[in-house]
Amino acid sequence: MSSTLRQLAPHYLAMLAIYLVVVVLVSAFLGQTSFWISLFVALVIAFAYPPTIRRLDRAPEAWSR
Numbered sequence: 001m002s003s004t005l006r007q008l009a010p011h012y013l014a015m016l017a018i019y020l021v022v023v024v025l026v027s028a029f030l031g032q033t034s035f036w037i038s039l040f041v042a043l044v045i046a047f048a049y050p051p052t053i054r055r056l057d058r059a060p061e062a063w064s065r
Contacts, residue, residue, distance in 0.1 A: 007060035015049050 022041050027033045053059050 004062045007062045011053065011060060015045055019045050
């Protein structure tokens with residue numbers, strides 16, 4: 001369990017950081033963002049990050065199980 005957490009934590013932190021940066025950039029260009037825009041950004045990142053990391057051969061071993 002702890003080795004899986006150690007493998008996945010950096011990726012979840014990276015996804016969170018990417019989300020925060022994108023939401024800040026979107027709100028800088030569009031003004032205040034709504035819940036739906038934030039949700040859309042979160043879903044895009046959640047579904048695009050793992051395949052991107054797999055293509056870059058940086059996926060943790062826990063994702064291949």
